[in-house]
Amino acid sequence: MRVRAFFSSALTALWLAALATATAPFAHAADIPDPAADAKAFRDYFVKKFPKLKLDEFVNGPYSMDEDMRRQWEEKEQFPPYEFALEAGKEMFSTPFKNGKSYADCFANGGIGVRQDYPAFDVKEGKVITLELALNRCREANGEAPYSYVKDEMASLTAYMAFTSRGKPFDIKIPDDPRAREAYQEGKRYFYTRRGQLNFSCATCHVQSPGERIRAEILAPGLGILNAMPIYRSEWSGMGTISRRFTTCNSQIRGVPLEPQSDEYRNLEYYLSYMSNGLPISGPGARP
Amino acid sequence: MASTIRVRAISSGDITEVQALIQHPMDSGYVKDAQGQAIPPHFIQQLTFEYDGKAVLVADWGPAVSKDPYVKFSFKGAKKGDELKVSWVDNTGSSDATTAKIQ
Amino acid sequence: MTTRDFSHLRRLILKGTGFVVLIGLGQIGVGATTARAATDKYPEDAFRQKTDAEAIKALYGKSADASDQIKLDTPEIAENGGVVPISVTTTLPGVTSISFLVSENPNALAASYLIPEGTVPSVANRLKMAKTSNVIAIVEANGKLYSATKEVKVTVGGCGG
Numbered sequence: 001m002r003v004r005a006f007f008s009s010a011l012t013a014l015w016l017a018a019l020a021t022a023t024a025p026f027a028h029a030a031d032i033p034d035p036a037a038d039a040k041a042f043r044d045y046f047v048k049k050f051p052k053l054k055l056d057e058f059v060n061g062p063y064s065m066d067e068d069m070r071r072q073w074e075e076k077e078q079f080p081p082y083e084f085a086l087e088a089g090k091e092m093f094s095t096p097f098k099n100g101k102s103y104a105d106c107f108a109n110g111g112i113g114v115r116q117d118y119p120a121f122d123v124k125e126g127k128v129i130t131l132e133l134a135l136n137r138c139r140e141a142n143g144e145a146p147y148s149y150v151k152d153e154m155a156s157l158t159a160y161m162a163f164t165s166r167g168k169p170f171d172i173k174i175p176d177d178p179r180a181r182e183a184y185q186e187g188k189r190y191f192y193t194r195r196g197q198l199n200f201s202c203a204t205c206h207v208q209s210p211g212e213r214i215r216a217e218i219l220a221p222g223l224g225i226l227n228a229m230p231i232y233r234s235e236w237s238g239m240g241t242i243s244r245r246f247t248t249c250n251s252q253i254r255g256v257p258l259e260p261q262s263d264e265y266r267n268l269e270y271y272l273s274y275m276s277n278g279l280p281i282s283g284p285g286a287r288p
Numbered sequence: 289m290a291s292t293i294r295v296r297a298i299s300s301g302d303i304t305e306v307q308a309l310i311q312h313p314m315d316s317g318y319v320k321d322a323q324g325q326a327i328p329p330h331f332i333q334q335l336t337f338e339y340d341g342k343a344v345l346v347a348d349w350g351p352a353v354s355k356d357p358y359v360k361f362s363f364k365g366a367k368k369g370d371e372l373k374v375s376w377v378d379n380t381g382s383s384d385a386t387t388a389k390i391q
Numbered sequence: 392m393t394t395r396d397f398s399h400l401r402r403l404i405l406k407g408t409g410f411v412v413l414i415g416l417g418q419i420g421v422g423a424t425t426a427r428a429a430t431d432k433y434p435e436d437a438f439r440q441k442t443d444a445e446a447i448k449a450l451y452g453k454s455a456d457a458s459d460q461i462k463l464d465t466p467e468i469a470e471n472g473g474v475v476p477i478s479v480t481t482t483l484p485g486v487t488s489i490s491f492l493v494s495e496n497p498n499a500l501a502a503s504y505l506i507p508e509g510t511v512p513s514v515a516n517r518l519k520m521a522k523t524s525n526v527i528a529i530v531e532a533n534g535k536l537y538s539a540t541k542e543v544k545v546t547v548g549g550c551g552g
Binding site for chain 1: 468474515546
Binding site for chain 3: 303318344348351352353355361362363364
């Protein structure tokens with residue numbers, strides 16, 4: 001099958017690239033993780049695969065891969081479909097809770113221009129905290145009911161927070177803590193593990209076949225893939241968060257989706273975001 | 289209730305470029321919901337842009353115009369600070385209107 | 392409701408006879424019934440037609456000639472049939488209306504724009520396309536009809552969508 005042939009050749013390429021940088025990502029799996037080396041290998045792989053593409057362009061997903069799609073996207077960006085969600089998010093963010101406090105009280109810098117720091121590893125709790133999780137925790141800490149993780153209010157709020165960070169490079173930190181390194185490794189493992197009836201891993205599409213078509217859609221490169229979140233997807237005729245995309249992706253490969261914000265998803269987001277350190281936040285975004 | 293109409297009108301010399309994005313489902317009546325029931329048609333039929341009491345564009349729309357419809361056009365004779373009135377009416381008789389300042 | 396009546400009436404109004412026609416909002420500017428019918432009546436009948444030929448006939452009462460003075464901008468493959476950015480611009484003089492049709496849609500007429508004098512004959516909008524189809528732009532100029540056609544491919548989204 002072509003897919004397997006591509007997988008092995010792409011995997012070979014990735015290994016060769018990794019070896020070239022004197023690191024074998026999988027050889028070290030049982031040893032101490034080296035996220036910095038992984039990120040460099042990840043970035044180098046994509047830059048080599050698309051030599052004409054400027055590094056920052058990768059955040060535009062399929063639009064960096066196809067000219068016809070890019071023009072449609074640029075035309076819609078003049079007055080983008082996420083405009084209403086963004087406005088709603090700004091209003092929600094500035095509206096105080098019943099107890100008089102607001103979202104600003106839960107975040108550094110009042111929550112403005114901080115999106116690029118998420119996910120972050122909470123050393124007290126020993127877990128990865130994503131932006132979506134932080135927002136719901138903020139609500140619950142202030143006597144408000146949590147929002148669904150996949151769309152509506154959560155999408156609007158994260159749209160606004162992403163917007164205030166537009167242009168800022170992803171700055172994910174992995175503290176010197178074995179639990180943080182393990183969370184990172186778990187995320188990486190998830191990314192490269194095949195699952196579902198279609199037996200695809202995230203890498204099958206987003207590392208092996210970026211720019212190619214799966215049925216009629218053009219696949220986005222894994223590098224920069226979360227930078228545009230949350231997104232207005234034409235397919236959804238509406239907004240969706242990272243949680244929404246992870247769960248629907250699992251369904252689409254005919255796997256069982258996990259609960260939004262489950263450990264696996266948060267670790268996956270941690271790994272993926274770290275891989276895109278240095279690339280600018282472009283959210284909220286629009287996608288097919 | 290906040291307006292459903294977002295307008296950007298920018299003048300450059302004698303020409304004013306207008307872009308409008310309107311929050312509206314533009315349901316065609318052909319789509320079924322999760323229960324298999326057809327979602328009834330609900331779409332803007334007429335959208336009007338007026339400057340100085342005269343129409344500068346009248347859009348007659350059917351359900352084939354996309355959800356959260358968008359339109360862009362340009363007209364002559366206005367200047368920065370002038371007002372542009374935008375209004376729509378849909379097939380259920382609902383309507384909305386707003387006035388925007390030309391930038 | 393012929394184009395000729397419409398043009399004449401519009402010119403009358405736009406030359407500042409002091410009437411304000413509030414279009415579609417139930418207010419009649421000029422006393423005669425031709426005012427609303429000609430200028431602001433929503434072309435319900437045209438929107439009900441199935442084919443593009445029937446819709447053009449219902450809307451304008453005539454047929455169109457292909458023109459290379461119309462620039463119809465469409466994608467080659469629509470990212471999603473629900474939101475296809477389509478625009479038209481023309482160098483034809485005396486434009487009074489621009490219409491968009493999608494041949495394979497259940498009802499071909501998608502949108503029709505009245506272009507008063509002083510408005511640039513260029514419109515960009517976002518339309519729904521049920522499937523791969525011809526998109527037809529009709530430009531009414533100086534009482535005549537012109538057209539431009541482009542095929543846009545529409546595919547089902549991949550990834551289980």
